[in-house]
Amino acid sequence: MSGTDTNFITYNGQLASVKRQCPMRPLSRHWLTQRFSLTPAFHYDKKVIQRATDAMKRLDDIQFRPAAVTIALAERNGELHVLFTKRARHLKHHPGQISFPGGKVEKSDKDIVETAVREMEEEIGVVAKREDLLGTLSPLPTVSGYLVTPVIMFVDANYQPTLDSNEVDSLFEVPLARFLRRDAITKQPFLVRGNTYHIYAMGVGEHLIWGVTAQILHALSQQLSLN
Template sequence: MNWSEEQLRRALARPAEASSDFDLNADVTPPAGTLRPAGVLAAFHEDDGRLVLTKRASGLRHHPGQISLPGGKVDPGDADETAAALREAWEEIGLASDQVDILGAMPPHRTVTGFSVMPLVGIIRGDFTPVAEPGEVEEVFTLPFAHVCDPASYRIEKRRWRGGWRSYHIAPYGPYYLWGATARILLGLADRMRG
């Protein structure tokens, strides 16, 4: 699949349903309670559509070493999930909000950790050299548009989790093991690209 900003815009205009870490695990009942709002940014570079991702620092308490989109929980000073995603992108990788053109949002994704994550899709305009925040980010890297936005890149694996088997989506690329919520969110975008 070739990079096309217009194709990405058309995909975002198509209807889609919310997703969840529980989608593949019908036997697991999501815990009751209020979900905490969060925002993540799927930022594609205007030149060739490469998607910016991070490898989380190995010393973090939550999800150490995992591949993720820049973003995080909505803090008291954030107006909404978009503000949280843009603030976190600045803090984690040095991406200024005025360099990102937000194209739209995808439906929220419910995580097993109790968050309702709003994925924002944007375009990085101009030159961008990431600066990883060492306390949070071990590495900043990119994946090709053709990999991220092709449903054929994704498959399902399972592992033992809390006394049972848990199935989840993966889309590995070279040394990067893209899985879990990030893979599920991006698969939702890839599915909309087909329409």
């Protein structure tokens, strides 16, 4: 890919720093809307899904709880950036890991989109409108017992984050183009109780994006593949 240098923006309640990254081709909201609507959904790695179902069987639990995450996209100068959170270190599940804002479905939520929008506003104070919905990816089962639906939303590039310290340690952005490069997200086999599974990962600056978040990004990147 080619293009001008892009920014990597980190928030911790407010703008903290801007780091220069490698050149890459800008991807706009218009491009993504057309591309996403014209490409078929990409199916998740069977070995990732199998790990989640095996974990549930060990717990004698076959019922995954519905949840949603928001892939929030902010456009600046014709280029989309993805919002990520670093989870608070005291959380029971996945403390300190990089993730999308999200959480479980509440009874008051009328659909999965409302869950995603509500959770994002609660965790990072960023508001999304239903008309800014691009679409959803297929639900992904997780080892923690959730069936997570990724919801893709466009958000105002001038958003002012308000982080819930009980849930989120920090917020940062990465250009979408970084995840669409060939082999940007790699997978490795690993052995658990005699079974081989796959784990996906990618380093971004000082952060390691891995697990469910990386698997979702990989699925999105394959659907939008520029190769």
